[in-house]
Amino acid sequence: MTAAISESELDPARARLDVVLPAGQGWTHELRAGEIFRIVDLEGNQAVDTLFFNARDLDERYSATETIRRQGSLYLTAGTRLMSSEGRPLLTIIADTCGRHDTLGGACSAESNQVRYDLAKKHMHNCRDSFLLALARYGHGMSKRDLPSNINFFMNVPVTPAGALTFADGVSGPGRYVEMRAEREVLVLISNCPQLNNPCNAYDPTPIRLLVWCEG
Ligand SMILES: [Zn+2]
Numbered sequence: 001m002t003a004a005i006s007e008s009e010l011d012p013a014r015a016r017l018d019v020v021l022p023a024g025q026g027w028t029h030e031l032r033a034g035e036i037f038r039i040v041d042l043e044g045n046q047a048v049d050t051l052f053f054n055a056r057d058l059d060e061r062y063s064a065t066e067t068i069r070r071q072g073s074l075y076l077t078a079g080t081r082l083m084s085s086e087g088r089p090l091l092t093i094i095a096d097t098c099g100r101h102d103t104l105g106g107a108c109s110a111e112s113n114q115v116r117y118d119l120a121k122k123h124m125h126n127c128r129d130s131f132l133l134a135l136a137r138y139g140h141g142m143s144k145r146d147l148p149s150n151i152n153f154f155m156n157v158p159v160t161p162a163g164a165l166t167f168a169d170g171v172s173g174p175g176r177y178v179e180m181r182a183e184r185e186v187l188v189l190i191s192n193c194p195q196l197n198n199p200c201n202a203y204d205p206t207p208i209r210l211l212v213w214c215e216g
Pocket of ligand 1 (some may be wrong): 045109194
């Protein structure tokens with residue numbers, strides 16, 4: 001892996017928001033244009049399933065396809081512009097001490113629990129349900145159809161030379177973070193992955209810290 005590490009100068013004591021989100025919880029938050037948003041992998045190797053929407057027009061949302069196409073690379077890291085379904089930047093990653101993030105693996109669901117792991121795992125907590133619960137609380141009538149392919153921050157899903165996706169041991173570590181600037185008003189939707197069956201998080205989902213600064 002040759003990913004560059006890029007650090008931030010921002011002081012957590014000056015953040016306007018500083019919360020810890022336990023594993024298995026969903027979360028929504030609106031960012032104003034120019035605000036800086038940081039996700040910290042507190043204990044390491046956590047998967048943070050994330051989607052972004054234009055807060056003024058929720059039909060415009062994060063597009064993995066546009067993001068990959070625009071940068072000509074499969075992984076997300078500092079410098080990546082997170083593009084919308086309308087081909088406009090929603091946010092730009094400005095610091096990253098993990099090095100790369102996945103946007104191909106998708107969010108875990110009751111169905112994928114069953115197919116990937118075991119029929120008996122179907123009932124277990126999953127990101128799709130956490131997304132839907134958080135959207136229901138957000139209260140703008142959004143549902144399953146509003147969930148496009150997401151970002152998995154801190155998750156390691158290497159692509160083999162033959163083009164296969166592999167869910168591998170994590171590349172993150174305690175205290176690693178990714179930081180991004182909102183390029184417009186953005187709704188953030190997070191499921192802090194509850195998955196107990198995936199080596200990406202060493203079978204042990206852990207809390208994350210979320211910070212927002214008014215400007216950089
Ligand atoms: Zn998950």
